[in-house]
Each structure stands twice: as C-alpha cells, then as structure tokens.
Amino acid sequence: MGAAAERAEEENQEWAGVTPDAARRLVGAAVEAFAERGYHATTTRDIAGRAGMSPAALYIHYKTKEELLYRISGIGHEKALRIMGAAAGAEGSATERLRDAVRTFARWHAEHHTTARVIQYELQALSPEHYTEIADLRRRTDRLLRQIIQDGADSGEFRADDVPGTTLAVLSLCVDVARWFTAQGPRTPDEVGTLYADLVLRMVGAPADRAGSRGA
Amino acid sequence: MGAAAERAEEENQEWAGVTPDAARRLVGAAVEAFAERGYHATTTRDIAGRAGMSPAALYIHYKTKEELLYRISGIGHEKALRIMGAAAGAEGSATERLRDAVRTFARWHAEHHTTARVIQYELQALSPEHYTEIADLRRRTDRLLRQIIQDGADSGEFRADDVPGTTLAVLSLCVDVARWFTAQGPRTPDEVGTLYADLVLRMVGAPADRAGSRGA
DNA sequence: GCCAGTCCTAAGCGCTTGCTCAGCGGCGCG
DNA sequence: CGCGCCGCTGAGCAAGCGCTTAGGACTGGC
Numbered sequence: 096m097g098a099a100a101e102r103a104e105e106e107n108q109e110w111a112g113v114t115p116d117a118a119r120r121l122v123g124a125a126v127e128a129f130a131e132r133g134y135h136a137t138t139t140r141d142i143a144g145r146a147g148m149s150p151a152a153l154y155i156h157y158k159t160k161e162e163l164l165y166r167i168s169g170i171g172h173e174k175a176l177r178i179m180g181a182a183a184g185a186e187g188s189a190t191e192r193l194r195d196a197v198r199t200f201a202r203w204h205a206e207h208h209t210t211a212r213v214i215q216y217e218l219q220a221l222s223p224e225h226y227t228e229i230a231d232l233r234r235r236t237d238r239l240l241r242q243i244i245q246d247g248a249d250s251g252e253f254r255a256d257d258v259p260g261t262t263l264a265v266l267s268l269c270v271d272v273a274r275w276f277t278a279q280g281p282r283t284p285d286e287v288g289t290l291y292a293d294l295v296l297r298m299v300g301a302p303a304d305r306a307g308s309r310g311a
Numbered sequence: 312m313g314a315a316a317e318r319a320e321e322e323n324q325e326w327a328g329v330t331p332d333a334a335r336r337l338v339g340a341a342v343e344a345f346a347e348r349g350y351h352a353t354t355t356r357d358i359a360g361r362a363g364m365s366p367a368a369l370y371i372h373y374k375t376k377e378e379l380l381y382r383i384s385g386i387g388h389e390k391a392l393r394i395m396g397a398a399a400g401a402e403g404s405a406t407e408r409l410r411d412a413v414r415t416f417a418r419w420h421a422e423h424h425t426t427a428r429v430i431q432y433e434l435q436a437l438s439p440e441h442y443t444e445i446a447d448l449r450r451r452t453d454r455l456l457r458q459i460i461q462d463g464a465d466s467g468e469f470r471a472d473d474v475p476g477t478t479l480a481v482l483s484l485c486v487d488v489a490r491w492f493t494a495q496g497p498r499t500p501d502e503v504g505t506l507y508a509d510l511v512l513r514m515v516g517a518p519a520d521r522a523g524s525r526g527a
Numbered sequence: 528g529c530c531a532g533t534c535c536t537a538a539g540c541g542c543t544t545g546c547t548c549a550g551c552g553g554c555g556c557g
Numbered sequence: 558c559g560c561g562c563c564g565c566t567g568a569g570c571a572a573g574c575g576c577t578t579a580g581g582a583c584t585g586g587c
Contacts, residue, residue, distance in 0.1 A: 135351035
C-alpha cells in the first residue's frame with residue numbers, strides 16, 4: 096500500500112460519519128483541494144475530479160460548494176472542541192491538564208494538518224450564518240482552555256498576569272501548526288505535541304517538574 | 312479627519328517607496344482587499360474601484376494581479392526582515408535581543424495586520440519563481456531569530472533543548488498575530504508586543520529579571 | 528497653436544466559474 | 558422479464574473573471 100493510499104484510508108476514517116460513500120469521497124477530495132489551493136482557488140470540477148466523479152455529481156450530495164466547506168468546518172471544529180474538552184474535563188492539576196490539552200491539540204493540528212488548515216484558514220469563505228455557528232464552536236474551545244489557565248493562575252501553579260492574552264497566545268500557537276506542518280518535515284505530530292506542551296508550560300511559569308521531558 | 316482617512320494616510324506612508332501616486336493607491340487598495348477577502352476572492356475590478364480608477368488602469372502600472380501581490384509581499388517581507396535584523400544586530404545579551412525581536416516583530420504584525428495577513432497567508436498565490444524569491448527572505452528572517460536563540464542556549468541564558476523547534480514556535484506565534492488581531496480588540500499593538508515578549512522569554516527559560524514587566 | 532507623451536477610460540473578448548437539467552444505466556422487486 | 562428508482566453523466570447556461578485595445582483628456586515644450 097502506497098503512502099497516498101494510506102493517507103486516503105486515514106481520511107476515510109476521519110470522515111466516517113459522512114454517508115453515503117460518494118458524499119464522503121467528496122469531502123475528502125474537497126479537504127485536499129481546499130488545503131492545497133484555498134477555497135476560492137478550488138473549482139467544483141477539481142473536487143469532483145479528485146473524487147472520481149463528474150462535476151454534476153457534487154450537487155446531488157451538497158447544495159453548494161460552500162455547504163461542503165461548512166460540513167468540513169463543522170466536523171473539524173467539533174473534533175477540536177472534543178479534544179480540548181477531554182483535556183479540560185480530565186482529573187489532575189492545572190499543569191497536568193494544560194500539558195495534556197496542548198499536547199493533544201497541537202498534535203491533532205499536525206496530524207490532520209490538511210483538515211486543520213481548511214477549518215482554521217478558510218473561515219471567511221463561510222456564509223454569515225454558517226460563520227456565526229462555527230464561531231460559537233471556537234468560542235467554546237477557547238473557553239475550555241481559558242478555564243484551565245485560570246485554574247492554574249488561581250491555584251498559584253501558573254504565573255499568568257493576563258489570562259485571556261495567554262489563552263490567545265497558546266491557542267494561536269497550536270492553531271498555527273496547521274500552517275507550517277508538513278509530513279515531510281523533521282518532526283512527527285507526536286514530537287510537535289510534546290515540544291509545544293513543554294514550551295507552553297514554561298510560558299505560564301509552571302513548576303519545572305520534568306518540564307523538559309520527552310516521550311510519552 | 313475620519314478613521315478611514317487616517318488609516319489611508321498611514322498606509323500611504325507604509326508604501327511611500329511606490330511611485331507614481333496611482334501605483335501606490337493601487338497597492339493600498341489591493342492590500343485592503345486581499346486582507347479582507349483573500350487574493351483569489353478579490354477581483355481586479357474591486358481593487359481598481361477602491362483606488363478610484365477604472366479596471367483597465369490597474370494594467371498600466373502592473374502587468375498582472377499576481378504582480379501586485381508580489382510587490383506587496385516583497386516590500387512587506389523586506390520590512391519584516393529589517394525589523395528582525397535590527398533586533399538581532401543590536402548590542403546586548405541574548406535575552407535583551409530576544410525580547411526586542413519578539414516585541415517589535417509581534418508589534419509590527421499587529422500594527423500592520425492587513426499587510427501582514429496578506430504577506431503571510433497568501434504566499435501560495437504567488438508564481439513559483441516569485442515564491443522562491445520571497446521564501447528566501449523568510450529564511451533569512453528565520454535564521455536571524457534562530458541565531459539569537461542559539462546564542463542564548465550557548466551562553467546558558469536560555470534552556471532550549473530544541474533550538475530550531477523553539478525558533479519555529481516563536482516565529483509562528485508572532486506571525487499568527489496577523490490572523491487574529493483587529494484594531495477593535497482590547498489590546499494595542501504595543502501591548503501585544505510586550506505581552507508576547509514576556510511570554511517568549513519565559514518560554515525559553517530566560518532568567519526572570521523583570522520578566523513580568525509591562526510598559527516601555 | 529500644435530504636437531508628443533503620459534495617464535486614463537469605455538467597451539468588450541475569450542474563457543472559466545458555480546450550478547442546472549434532461550436523460551441514461553443498473554439494481555432490487557414482483 | 559418489466560418496472561421504478563436512485564446515482565450519476567454530458568451538455569450547457571448565465572455570470573463574472575483577468576486582461577486587451579482603441580481612443581480621449583490633459584500636460585509641458587516650442
């Protein structure tokens with residue numbers, strides 16, 4: 096099995112909730128194309144072609160090209176929210192929760208950098224109604240992370256004078272992974288996750304208990 | 312003078328090197344439009360309209376729409392390189408130079424967030440030849456920052472196990488300011504700069520001599 | 528007064544875009 | 558076998574795109 100086929104299979108898992116099969120193939124093709132060229136530079140002919148269909152077939156499963164982006168954004172941001180929620184809802188100190196949040200959130204943005212690039216950098220192409228809906232998901236993700244940092248500041252674990260500003264910086268750092276990460280780079284998604292978790296823990300002035308640790 | 316006129320004047324200064332006047336107005340209009348909607352979603356009619364000209368006038372000063380993006384990218388990245396170079400070339404400890412680099416670099420990305428957004432997020436729309444040329448400027452900026460961090464690691468001022476990774480994270484953090492910053496937000500560009508400088512110094516484990524400081 | 532040169536516009540060309548629609552093939556069911 | 562239905566295609570439409578061209582209005586030099 097070639098690398099392309101492997102990646103295709105992984106993406107099929109990523110979009111497992113999308114049925115029927117043709118609709119799922121279209122989502123995969125659209126993510127690939129949007130990530131590569133951007134939403135506006137991608138044609139419906141290109142998406143359909145990558146999915147092995149005629150241009151008209153796209154409109155059986157989606158009303159418009161924008162609806163495809165909306166579906167991708169919705170699924171992607173829900174996944175991101177769930178990742179952040181798992182870390183925020185876990186037991187443990189603020190330090191442990193922050194480490195876990197950054198590690199998994201950054202790792203996801205590296206591992207699924209095509210999807211992440213689309214959902215993070217093509218938001219402006221959504222319709223106003225769809226945009227506000229997606230923006231709500233992002234606000235909830237932000238709130239979860241801010242609460243972790245606030246907890247750490249309250250308990251004295253972290254030294255964070257500006258909790259909203261720090262939250263913004265941490266989120267920004269993780270999100271931007273989608274912009275620069277490529278599978279050809281020197282770092283695996285796992286390595287990016289642990290590196291970023293270490294950097295962020297120092298950034299908030301968390302006690303340096305194995306702050307330089309690597310590995311699981 | 313209204314806010315729009317004030318911003319227009321500031322942008323005229325930013326593009327002072329572009330002559331004649333009509334060409335400068337077109338650059339300003341293009342930056343605005345590209346930042347707002349993205350390169351591909353912007354029409355030459357829109358750019359010309361914002362500059363108060365007919366669509367055809369654009370082609371007297373620029374061969375193609377892509378050349379406009381190329382000019383903007385070149386000027387913008389040269390400015391970014393000069394900012395980083397000023398900080399890297401200054402006298403002082405690695406800590407002082409890193410603080411200055413992050414403060415000025417992040418501040419520029421906030422203050423000129425429209426320009427920054429275009430030059431950082433529309434690179435893929437450049438022609439291959441233009442892209443490699445711009446990529447070289449970015450590599451030089453990266454190298455300057457990496458040297459500061461390397462110096463700090465060598466001298467023992469910083470605790471950076473992974474210098475290239477840390478450099479990447481710091482650069483990523485500053486660049487991403489262009490994505491989320493708006494003039495309507497609660498923070499001034501100056502405040503973003505000092506906040507980010509403090510966060511980054513802690514991130515590299517620099518001695519906390521007034522690391523929580525604020526103001527000039 | 529007249530010309531050359533500069534800067535701009537009105538009109539529009541050739542092409543691509545998102546999207547539509549009439550109709551076809553193949554499958555399940557009786 | 559024959560029928561209905563679902564998934565799909567080939568062909569193409571209206572609109573908008575980047576860009577071109579012919580020509581007009583203004584300016585400075587003589």
